Amino acid sequence: MTRRERPTRTCATCGRPFQWRKRWARCWEEVRHCSERCRRTARRARRAGKG
Numbered sequence: 001m002t003r004r005e006r007p008t009r010t011c012a013t014c015g016r017p018f019q020w021r022k023r024w025a026r027c028w029e030e031v032r033h034c035s036e037r038c039r040r041t042a043r044r045a046r047r048a049g050k051g
């Protein structure tokens, strides 16, 4: 098996597509945001809404 293609995913926060990174090699399945910034934003956004 030789897959050199890097998978892409759409950020759940900004909606932009981002590419696989080596730092996510072990947790790619859990990655849902393109950057740590979006990751934090997503956490805050959850609290903003009405419970």
Ligand SMILES: [Zn+2]
Pocket (backbone or CB within 6 Å): 011, 012, 013, 014, 015, 016, 033, 034, 035, 038
């Ligand atoms: Zn993003």
